[in-house]
Amino acid sequence: MAETYDFRTVERKWQHRWERDGIYRATGASDRPKYYVLEMLPYPSGDLHVGHAKNYTLGDSVARMMRMLGYDVMHPMGWDAFGLPAENAAIARGIDPATWTAENIANMQRQVRLMGTSYDWTREVATCEPEYYRWNQWLFLRLYEEGLAYKRAAPVNWCPHDRTVLANEQVIDGRCWRCHNVVERRNLSQWFLKITDFADRLLADLETLPGWPERTRTAQRNWIGRxxxxxxxxxxxxxxxxxxxxxxxxxxxxxxxxxxxxxxxxxxxxxxxxxxxxxxxxxxxxxxxxxxxxxxxxxxxxxxxxxxxxxxxxxxxxxxxxxxxxxxxxxxxxxxxxxxxxxxxxxxxxxxxxxxxxxxxxxxxxxxxxxxxxxxxxxxxxxxxxxxxxxxxxxxxxxxxxxxxxxxxxxxxxxxxxTRLRDWLISRQRYWGTPIPIVYCETCGEVPLPDEALPVLLPGHVQFTGEGSPLEQIESFVKTVCPRCGGDARRETDTMDTFFESSWYYLRYLDPHDERLPWEKAAADRWMNVDQYIGGAEHTVLHLLYSRFFYKFFHDRGWVTGHDEPFERLFHQGMVLYNGEKMSKSRGNVVGIDETADTNGVDAMRLFLLYVTPPEDTSDWTDEGISGRVRFVNRVWRACEPFFGGGASDVRALPQASTAEEKALVRAVHVAAKSAIDETTSRRFHYNATVAKLDELVNALTVAVQKAPESPATVYAAHALPVLLAPFAPHIAEELWERFGHDRSVHLEPYVRPDEAALAVDEITLVVQVNGKIRARVAAAPGLSEDAALALAMDEANVRAQTDGKQIRKRIYVADKLLNLVVA
RNA sequence: GGGGAAGUGGCGGAAUGGCAGACGCAGCCGCCUCAAAAGCGGCCGAGGCAACUCAUGUGGGUUCGACUCCCACCUUCCCUACCA
The missing domain is CATH 3.90.740.10 (Valyl/Leucyl/Isoleucyl-tRNA synthetase, editing domain)
Structure with a gap:
């Protein structure tokens, strides 16, 4: 009995075993209905904190719920791996961007696994790999063919010292963020995508997205600004x-x-x-x-x-x-x-x-x-x-x-x-991005590369001085021959905005190793659209608008069918604050995944993040709050411990329950199951309410284990608990399930189906109102008639005192809940 | 300036027209202990001895009945911003 729950050992054990057994793979071939749940592709910045964990915990809980509800679930993960921080690390510390990125990905992958997530890792993509970005180039050429990618002069932010273009966010008080010189506006020849051609559709089709938050749709309407x-x-x-x-x-x-x-x-x-x-x-x-x-x-x-x-x-x-x-x-x-x-x-x-x-x-x-x-x-x-x-x-x-x-x-x-919307400027005078597959020939001018010439590889071993585009200075990269006439030509040295690759990655997941196409149409037919997209509200416009634009283009080309919107439903999770502030490394105000996994355990962390607020709200990480969930995990363990080795019991059969306590305990199981299922199918995801029901169940079970350990209701509730917990606290659920004697993963079990009989109560409290004010509460059997309710009500002295000598003009009866008597 | 979301105990929150404050945190009391921790049990919106009364930002409205729906106002947070 003295064995305390060792979350460190248990959590590690199951993470390894899930990995080994591959139980979370999307099959695509089964007769189950599909469900595609996706969290926004993260940038591999190096270290995850509990703010990230909130996002992944929510998505993972949804994915696990849907699996247990019988769906073939697509739940992939990858890396938005091109971008400035890698190049800045190279400039500042001489580290190769590819090495820096690979190290960060390795570490973040470890941390994402540490969170007990159920991703199908066979579909992982990193956008900086040639196997991915060659399809960026391929898609660019298709856009180019249709005149949707074009080059023109445009005013941009130009730093004369660093001799490069800067994004708006990199200009602080009119000065370059790196060298602090005053930024100029310059007309430069830049690559654009003609998103404005799609403005009317992007606006009108917002009406076809009732599963998106109103604020996001409004933001896009305003951004398009017709x-x-x-x-x-x-x-x-x-x-x-x-x-x-x-x-x-x-x-x-x-x-x-x-x-x-x-x-x-x-x-x-x-x-x-x-x-x-x-x-x-x-x-x-x-x-x-x-x-x-x-x-x-x-x-x-x-x-x-x-x-x-x-x-x-x-x-x-x-x-x-x-x-x-x-x-x-x-x-x-x-x-x-x-x-x-x-x-x-x-x-x-x-x-x-x-x-x-x-x-x-x-x-x-x-x-x-x-x-x-x-x-x-x-x-x-x-x-x-x-x-x-x-x-x-x-x-x-x-x-x-x-x-x-x-x-x-x-x-x-x-x-x-x-329209306010402008064409999307995708040129970047940067190294760490997808090379644009265009060459400039002395005789033919601007020439797109043929598909066979892809990928245009980023050269390695580059010197980073922080001045100008590194690609421009690499003669072996720039010098090439014209694919049309064979004469001397120079390559385009601009690379693509990283929003380009994140505008279609959700399709690559479906067919990640395809060497002939970015994705097979059959894969898109099986899996699209994304049923539930989850990510922060900071992307209300940019990423979500670009992705909609790309998907409409794909739809027009016939590469995807059905609804020409990629994301059927969208959910913005709230931030996690610590000490009342946004977590920030520079202020030392961060709760890291590694530390909290080690001190509190991953299950406790996941439960806390789900429980502390509804998922769309901002929540505060507090040490007291997380310790409450650590206590809960330990209570679960203690309540279940007496049943270890007692033989696996079938939780699909309802137990005999005769006493009121037994019935209440069995009911608590089904109330929790109903909450979990309702929150999932309504797409509201208020698992905070579900975790509260699990609290109530564990409280009742703790008492029952003391008072009636032999009761079939107690045994049933203990054995059902790991199934109920599995989507939210996957490790302890799996460990309990194994200790109960099952040899198959609890995550492959069907979720507990709420049973009407088990949910029914023997006695209801009828609220009696007179003129809308509560005057009595009477206990009664459910299903009583209005007349019987009236008779019971009139037995109450308080009700009589309010109605004596008055005429009852109206009666409102809500079965099993309330009787309201309106008197003159 | 425009738009969006939200205001409920000491705190996080529950309650999607029908018992306001579930559940947790903090706090208080008790049991256990030589003691502490852990654990277990109890109390915990305000006023009142009480029966009861008041109470979901403020003011109106709809309704038999409003935290919930409608209107106005106040406050907070987020997004966006000279878009002609």
Whole structure:
């Protein structure tokens, strides 16, 4: 009896045995229905903490539940292994990125296994391996064939010291995060994917994803930013050219008192030709002052600044001449890079006009306003038009249509739709990524490589100086021959954004060793779509939008069939805080997997993470909290220990239960089973409630073991416990199951099926209300009639006191729960 | 500025229109022990001697009945942000 539960030995033992026996492999061939549960591909940063464990524990519990409910479960794991940290380690410490990454993967793999997860490791992928990234290149070529991958010049963040492009996140206060030099915006020739072609479908199909969190769908809607409006042109005084503007408020056209353009707008060069030398110089100075600012600084942090160019634009309908300004608040890559300024009806234009003494003309008024009153703030809603020629008197909505019709008739403009979404820039001037399979030939120009030339391998033994793209400096990589003419050619030295490989990895898992295709269509037919995707909310847009884009492309090509969305249901798990803060290595505020596995045990860790909050909420890791689950694990062990070696008992047969205690104990088994199953099938995953039911069961079992160890109900409850626990605390469940005398894994058992008879209770508490207030609670047999309930209620002095001498106007009876008497 | 989620004991939370506070943590009391730890048992929203009353951010509404549904407001967290 004195044997205490040795979680370290037991957990290690079963992790090895599961690995050896391969019990978690997805078969694909069985007659079971499929279920694909996936957690977002992790970046192998080196070390896992309990925040990661929350994500994997949830996914693993779902996978284990679904297996025990009879599904053929696909539950794979892999590594998002390209990316900057590996290259930075190389620059800082001279470690080869491939070596650094491989070491991290090895360590994280160990830690993921340590968590008792049930992944099918035969499907593991690492995106930095040629066997994976060659298919990146293959997919890139397919996109290229259809014009969905193209190269064009675009403004980017450029660090002049490191001579490389930086991602927006790597620019801090306008300076390079590594060398702290001021970052410039530069026009560079870059590779893009034409995601904007899919904007309408990406937007509309969000409606086909009811299993996604509303906030994520909303975030994607906002990101795509479809806005309906009109595009039309202003003429320019003294210049045979036009400035196109986009607006959603065509009804305010007569209120335009200026035209604002971005300093990068191509018209600026022509304008400089028609204004004074002084003005032209001022424009250059203004543009120069903005050049070094990142987009972030220009748009969010700066005051609205601007400069009158000296030129005037001509309103196409009112023929008014209005000043043209260059400003920092007009974005060069949204709409046309120019807008009509209507201070009376737009917040930003109002602010700008006030600051620079520009005229304000009111053309839309709310009902009841006298247009003679001076304007104290812009009116930005719809109203009725004034001072707008023959459009005056119209409602805003009608005016938008009428003005658009007039512009269209005159050939000056038309209704259009603008999207905020921009094409996806995938070029990176970095080494540790997928080489883009393009060469530049002196005679043929830009030439895609044929499929036989794949993979374009990343060269090894590279010197990292931190300056510029390492690939550019490797002559043996750059120098090649043109596949078309055989002449001299140079390879593209840009590599792909790592979001490229994570946009399709869920398909590679299904056919990970295929050497002819990225995946066999039959595999996708069997397994897609991903039934449940689990990951953090930080990916509400980027990864999830890119993956949707790719999947629609695959669908159009016929490589996948069915719903053209990859992820049927999506779940965002919450963060884990420690000491009230996000875990962070630099602040020493981390609870590591290795430490907690060693001090508390993995089962206790998993149970705590599931139990502490509903999975979507932020939870706090506390030492007290985890010790509560350690106690629970030990209680489970002690409650089951008396039955070791007593022979395996069939938990599928209900035991004889005669006393109220026995019935309650058997019921507790089925209540817990019902909770686990309901939380799984409802996709709510509130296993915190399930673990609480398991607590109640173990509490009842602990008492029963003391009072009635021989009772069939006690024996039954003890033997059922490992089955109930298996998805959540897989190690102790397996150990108990073996000690009970079973020779097959508990994880291959069917889950306990909730039984109606076992769930039924002998006695219910009927709540008696008078006018909605509780006046009595009476014990009764379930299923009693309304009349019988009324009779019981009227036996209660409290009920009589409230009803005597009054007429009962209405009775509400909820069977086995409540009787409400409404009296006059 | 826009959007999303959420406000329940000392704390984490349970209760998806029907007994508010399950379960756990912390705390208190007891048993066991020479003692401690562990374990086991009990108490644990507020007021009141009590019967009872009050109590789920605030104010309204719907309903026989609201933590739950609707409206407004307050607070907190997350995302996003000059998108014309």
């Amino acid at each position: 806005s309906e409006g009109a595009q039309f042109a202003f003429g320019i005084e003294g210049l045979d050219a036009k400035i196109e503007v986009f607006t959603t408020r065509l009804d305010t056209l007569y209120g335009a008192t200026f035209v604002a353009i971005a300093p990068e707008h191509p018209i600026v060069a022509q304008l400089k030709g028609i204004v004074s030398k002084k003005n032209a110089a001022a424009i250059d100075a203004f543009a120069e002052s903005l050049k070094s600012k990142s987009e972030l600084e220009r748009t969010s942090l700066m005051e609205k600044a601007g400069l009158f160019t000296g030129a005037y634009a001509i309103n196409p309908l009112s023929h008014e001449h209005v000043p043209i300004w260059v400003t920092n608040y007009v974005l060069s890559d949204y709409g046309t890079g120019a807008l009509m300024g209507v201070p009376a009806h737009d917040e930003r234009d109002y602010e700008f006009a006030k600051a620079h003494g520009i005229a304000i003309a009111e053309v839309v008024i709310p009902p009841g306003r006298e247009p003679t009153e001076p304007l104290t703030e812009p009116f930005c809603e719809d109203g009725r038009l004034i001072a707008s020629d023959d459009f005056s008197g119209m409602s805003s909505a009608r005016a938008r249509d009428s003005i658009a019709a007039r512009l269209t008739a005159l050939g000056l403009g038309k209704k259009t739709v603008n």
